[in-house]
Amino acid sequence: MPYVIGSDLPTEPAGDRFRALLERPGILRLPGAYTGMSALLAREAGFEAVYMSGAAMTATMGLPDLGMITVDDVCWYIRQTVRAAGLPALVDGDTGYGEALNVMHMVRAFEDAGAGAVHLEDQLLPKKCGHLNDKKLADARDMAAKVAAARKARRHLYLIARTDAAASEGMDGAVARAKLYLEAGADAIFPEALNTAEMFREFARRMPGVKLLANMTEFGRTPFFTAQEFEAMGYAMVIWPVSAMRVANKAIEELYASIRENGGTHRMVERMQTRKELYATIRYDEYEALDATLVKTVVPEAMPQRD
Missing domain, CATH: 3.20.20.60 (Phosphoenolpyruvate-binding domains)
Known part of the structure; x- marks a missing residue:
């Protein structure tokens, strides 16, 4: 909790x-x-x-x-x-x-x-x-x-x-x-x-x-x-x-450079904390459970593939 x-x-x-x-x-x-x-x-x-x-x-x-x-x-x-x-x-x-x-x-x-x-x-x-x-x-x-x-x-x-x-x-x-x-x-x-x-x-x-x-x-x-x-x-x-800040700042520098060079974040996804990992860290489910008016969130497991 x-x-x-x-x-x-x-x-x-x-x-x-x-x-x-x-x-x-x-x-x-x-x-x-x-x-x-x-x-x-x-x-x-x-x-x-x-x-x-x-x-x-x-x-x-x-x-x-x-x-x-x-x-x-x-x-x-x-x-x-x-x-x-x-x-x-x-x-x-x-x-x-x-x-x-x-x-x-x-x-x-x-x-x-x-x-x-x-x-x-x-x-x-x-x-x-x-x-x-x-x-x-x-x-x-x-x-x-x-x-x-x-x-x-x-x-x-x-x-x-x-x-x-x-x-x-x-x-x-x-x-x-x-x-x-x-x-x-x-x-x-x-x-x-x-x-x-x-x-x-x-x-x-x-x-x-x-x-x-x-x-x-x-x-x-x-x-x-x-x-x-x-x-x-x-x-x-x-x-x-x-x-921690040095590591985080270097990662952000590399992300921004990749977006500028490649037009998106697709080449950095493997280095990202996933939505599921983020929600687990901040205990999203436990907060959500405290309010009965909230519908339980279903977290996407992966990004959809392009046609």
């Missing part, structure tokens, strides 16, 4: 459910999901939580990831993703959309929208993707104040502090910042844009007992590592933030 109307709607706060997943053995795998459909597909694939990337949400709006998205924009994405799949979501909170009071507003808004966790980063606006050059860092004490504000505002939201300091302040700077953010109330730490296995291992060695998040984004500064490899390096969570 779909979570939006079903009797299996989660009753525990999403933050508590996210925290419980982290308490289990093994690394928590968080694929990027930025729409209700992608969250449903993640759940069907067996994932128990998802990650919502600010870069992915912004890109779907046709905008660059430069801190232009708003709290209300993100809440719209959270609501549809959580409503569709019922999975606890870790949400990219960027720099908190301002200072302490803005951070507190963000935390409450994300909680009300259904988020399970959020991460805050220590960049200054205009922020950049963590794997790009010349990022401007906030003063560590100012970031700690934001973390403390988030901790004060949250009711259940799991709070992760991200530091982008490794690139400009080295490992010592990143570790010092992480410790300060933990003292301010962070539940976990996200060291961004580490670029070797040794860097990942060293950061984990210097943060014993701390839950750590690894970012496995493509085309960035981090080489490819598997979830198992990150777990062996000491990490409790791993995200693939924009991977």
